[in-house]
Amino acid sequence: MSDSTPNATQQKWDTIYSNGNEMDVPPMRVVAENLHLLPASGRGLELACGLAANSFALAQAGMTMDAWDISPVAVKRVAQRAADKGLPVHAEARDVVENPPGDESYDLVVVSHFLDRSIMPAIKACLKPGGLVFYQTFTQTKVSDGGPSNLEFRLADGELLQLFGDFQPLVYREEGRVGMLTQGFRNEALLVARKPL
Numbered sequence: 001m002s003d004s005t006p007n008a009t010q011q012k013w014d015t016i017y018s019n020g021n022e023m024d025v026p027p028m029r030v031v032a033e034n035l036h037l038l039p040a041s042g043r044g045l046e047l048a049c050g051l052a053a054n055s056f057a058l059a060q061a062g063m064t065m066d067a068w069d070i071s072p073v074a075v076k077r078v079a080q081r082a083a084d085k086g087l088p089v090h091a092e093a094r095d096v097v098e099n100p101p102g103d104e105s106y107d108l109v110v111v112s113h114f115l116d117r118s119i120m121p122a123i124k125a126c127l128k129p130g131g132l133v134f135y136q137t138f139t140q141t142k143v144s145d146g147g148p149s150n151l152e153f154r155l156a157d158g159e160l161l162q163l164f165g166d167f168q169p170l171v172y173r174e175e176g177r178v179g180m181l182t183q184g185f186r187n188e189a190l191l192v193a194r195k196p197l
């Protein structure tokens, strides 16, 4: 396979993003409910951004965003939307596992519905001291279907807190299978945490 041949992951997501037309999807809860924690301005990075709903919400709140995804189809759509809306969301087609971010350049990193534990050190290192990580993804403990069937791509109980155990947790939510299962925030965990100064 030559370097320019799309890999299976890229092809899968290119097909998905070629078919769906919906762009006005809302940002994830971890972003929508915690915009008050942002600095007044700064530089943010969204990894595996898809159609970058999080980045658009963060840009609207004053951040200048880089948004990276392996799918050139998604990236093209994000770039077009950024131009249409005049928002600072800079989309780039990039495999974030093969080519993770460098050290200490961002005030914020956001990741949703994507989990590759091998890039956690790079996520931490790319934040400036005091920078924020916003993370939300699927949990192995769930009350209904949806999300990846491979448990490797889902968080174990409490795992997000563990992965960022050296950060200051600001917001954490994970409800597992406790209480009234038809209500609440289920099937996922979310974390906002701050890199030590």
Ligand SMILES: C[S@@+](CC[C@H](N)C(=O)[O-])C[C@H]1O[C@@H](n2cnc3c(N)ncnc32)[C@H](O)[C@@H]1O
Pocket: 009, 013, 028, 047, 048, 049, 050, 051, 052, 068, 069, 070, 071, 074, 094, 095, 096, 097, 098, 111, 112, 113, 114
């Ligand atoms: C379930 S979607 C989530 C998209 C978006 N973060 C959201 O929450 O709506 C997973 C995304 O990860 C991207 N992706 C998968 N592997 C990747 C990789 N190695 N590097 C960059 N993006 C990747 C896919 O193209 C897809 O957009």
